Amino acid sequence: MVNGNIIKTWTWALLAILRKDFLVSSKYPVSLLFSIFDTLISFITIILTARFIGLSSGTSPAAARTFESYILSGIVIYQFLDTVANGFAYSLIVEKNIGTIERNFTAPLPRFIFLVGMTLYDLGLSFVKIGILILGGKFLFGITFFGSHASCFLAFSMLFFMVLMSYGIGFWGAGTAVSSADPALSLFVLQKPLMVFCGVYYSIAVLPFLMQCVSLLFPITYAVDMFRFSISNHSTIILPQLELMIVVFGAIFMPICGYIRFKQLEQKYLHEGKLGQF
Amino acid sequence: MNLKIDTRFVHLGAIANRVLIEKLRYPAGFCLGILAPIIIYLPFSFLARFIFSSQISPGSPNELMLRSYIFIGILVLSFFGNIMNDIGFYLLNERMHGTLLINYSILRSVNTLLRGVSIAVIGLQLLNSILLLLAGYFLLGIVFKADLLILLTVSAISVFCIGEMAVLYAYIILFANERGTIHRIFTGTIVPLLCGISFSAALLPSPLSIVSFLIPITHIATALRYALTGIGELSSVLKVNLPCLVCFVLLLFFVNQRFHDIVVTRFRTHGKWEHY
Numbered sequence: 009m010v011n012g013n014i015i016k017t018w019t020w021a022l023l024a025i026l027r028k029d030f031l032v033s034s035k036y037p038v039s040l041l042f043s044i045f046d047t048l049i050s051f052i053t054i055i056l057t058a059r060f061i062g063l064s065s066g067t068s069p070a071a072a073r074t075f076e077s078y079i080l081s082g083i084v085i086y087q088f089l090d091t092v093a094n095g096f097a098y099s100l101i102v103e104k105n106i107g108t109i110e111r112n113f114t115a116p117l118p119r120f121i122f123l124v125g126m127t128l129y130d131l132g133l134s135f136v137k138i139g140i141l142i143l144g145g146k147f148l149f150g151i152t153f154f155g156s157h158a159s160c161f162l163a164f165s166m167l168f169f170m171v172l173m174s175y176g177i178g179f180w181g182a183g184t185a186v187s188s189a190d191p192a193l194s195l196f197v198l199q200k201p202l203m204v205f206c207g208v209y210y211s212i213a214v215l216p217f218l219m220q221c222v223s224l225l226f227p228i229t230y231a232v233d234m235f236r237f238s239i240s241n242h243s244t245i246i247l248p249q250l251e252l253m254i255v256v257f258g259a260i261f262m263p264i265c266g267y268i269r270f271k272q273l274e275q276k277y278l279h280e281g282k283l284g285q286f
Numbered sequence: 287m288n289l290k291i292d293t294r295f296v297h298l299g300a301i302a303n304r305v306l307i308e309k310l311r312y313p314a315g316f317c318l319g320i321l322a323p324i325i326i327y328l329p330f331s332f333l334a335r336f337i338f339s340s341q342i343s344p345g346s347p348n349e350l351m352l353r354s355y356i357f358i359g360i361l362v363l364s365f366f367g368n369i370m371n372d373i374g375f376y377l378l379n380e381r382m383h384g385t386l387l388i389n390y391s392i393l394r395s396v397n398t399l400l401r402g403v404s405i406a407v408i409g410l411q412l413l414n415s416i417l418l419l420l421a422g423y424f425l426l427g428i429v430f431k432a433d434l435l436i437l438l439t440v441s442a443i444s445v446f447c448i449g450e451m452a453v454l455y456a457y458i459i460l461f462a463n464e465r466g467t468i469h470r471i472f473t474g475t476i477v478p479l480l481c482g483i484s485f486s487a488a489l490l491p492s493p494l495s496i497v498s499f500l501i502p503i504t505h506i507a508t509a510l511r512y513a514l515t516g517i518g519e520l521s522s523v524l525k526v527n528l529p530c531l532v533c534f535v536l537l538l539f540f541v542n543q544r545f546h547d548i549v550v551t552r553f554r555t556h557g558k559w560e561h562y
Contacts, residue, residue, distance in 0.1 A: 038464050038467050048394075049475040050475045053475065053483075053485075054333075056485045056490075057356070058337065058490055059488055059489060060484070060485035064349075064352050067337060071441045075336075194323065197318075197321075204329055204332070210332045210333050210335070211336060214332050214336045
């Protein structure tokens with residue numbers, strides 16, 4: 009049974025890790041600013057690319073606006089995966105490189121709490137980036153989202169489920185990256201193809217048949233689709249109720265699987281004595 | 287005189303050989319050099335199909351042209367990014383490992399060291415680009431309509447230009463504070479936005495168009511697009527892009543000589559050869 013003191017200790021531990029990440033980040037203001045505006049710059053590039061393609065294909069301005077809102081909604085929800093999962097893995101790699109990972113793992117704190125603590129700062133940063141993206145979309149390109157209170161609730165639920173799925177990918181990616189000789193390569197191979205398969209910029213209907221089949225295996229595809237459905241009324245790939253069920257299942261199943269995988273790799277490398285090695 | 291030139295060639299060959307040995311120790315990194323641009327290209331390609339599919343039949347000549355346009359842009363971006371990464375951090379790594387002073391003592395020039403590295407890195411990247419072009423042709427259906435004479439000219443000037451940019455970058459990285467961020471700014475998201483990698487730079491607002499014109503990568507991408515796929519105008523390539531690139535090469539060459547003198551003087555005065 010978890011008592012009040014333990015919860016208090018865990019909360020303090022989470023806040024301590026958050027404070028540490030904040031202090032480290034504030035030491036490098038240029039890096040912090042760039043990491044926030046980097047997302048907006050990427051978004052502008054994609055929108056200009058879509059406009060360029062639209063001009064070449066003779067798309068009307070109204071249709072072009074639909075594509076732009078389609079892209080923005082995809083980028084907004086994908087932000088969590090990009091920031092949380094990557095930030096998570098890179099935090100662990102930095103800990104490993106500076107030689108503090110083994111000592112931190114011996115702290116009397118459940119590993120799960122320690123790992124979640126490492127993502128809190130990136131999670132906060134994701135929300136800031138999402139705010140900037142939505143404002144950038146509105147003021148630079150005139151993209152607005154519409155929807156009722158119910159659809160807003162659904163959109164926020166999808167963001168929440170996406171965070172949980174990002175933890176799943178993050179746990180898995182962190183375990184692989186920490187144990188890999190080339191962490192950046194492992195993360196790239198693990199995460200970048202998701203962007204191709206999950207229909208972040210486009211509908212998965214344009215993918216070749218085999219790629220579509222692979223795409224339908226990822227719960228992230230349905231989360232992106234449901235988010236789009238909730239905020240801009242695009243039609244869904246399958247029945248919305250069924251998509252919702254898959255997303256909920258993914259949000260529960262993916263973090264558990266990721267965490268089990270992380271523990272397996274951690275045990276392996278602890279026994280081999282490689283965790284503290286750079 | 288001849289002996290001096292021969293010795294310099296031996297030095298350059300030895301440095302290039304060492305870099306090749308280091309690079310070939312990690313074949314996964316080389317494979318990623320081919321895989322990464324394809325993974326970056328695919329979302330753009332499917333986006334083009336998505337937008338085109340709502341208008342006219344997919345696979346039309348316009349769509350194929352557009353995909354080739356984006357593919358060449360990403361090829362240039364990948365070539366540039368990899369070279370900047372490999373050459374840009376070389377001096378810093380030498381300094382961190384404490385081998386910069388001994389190498390300088392043998393070569394009597396930091397520039398020679400960087401040019402030796404450039405030979406190996408650019409050679410590998412050229413091989414990488416050829417494999418990527420083959421993958422583009424056979425796997426992604428990219429259409430090529432190469433103008434061989436222009437292609438060779440543009441490639442030669444582009445290689446010199448990117449090589450000189452990387453040497454300058456190596457000097458900047460050596461003294462920079464937030465190196466990771468500087469690297470992300472120079473090679474990350476700003477280059478695709480300003481240099482018209484996936485769209486025409488003409489779509490940029492006028493102040494950004496001027497900045498875009500002042501970046502060599504814009505000219506390299508435009509010229510290579512014409513040379514490989516026939517997209518663009520020959521007159522523009524010959525009258526604007528190639529002369530601009532030649533000017534950039536000359537300017538960068540002189541700036542690099544100046545930076546070399548500053549670095550050597552600074553190191554000799556402050557003795558920071560092995561200081562991290």
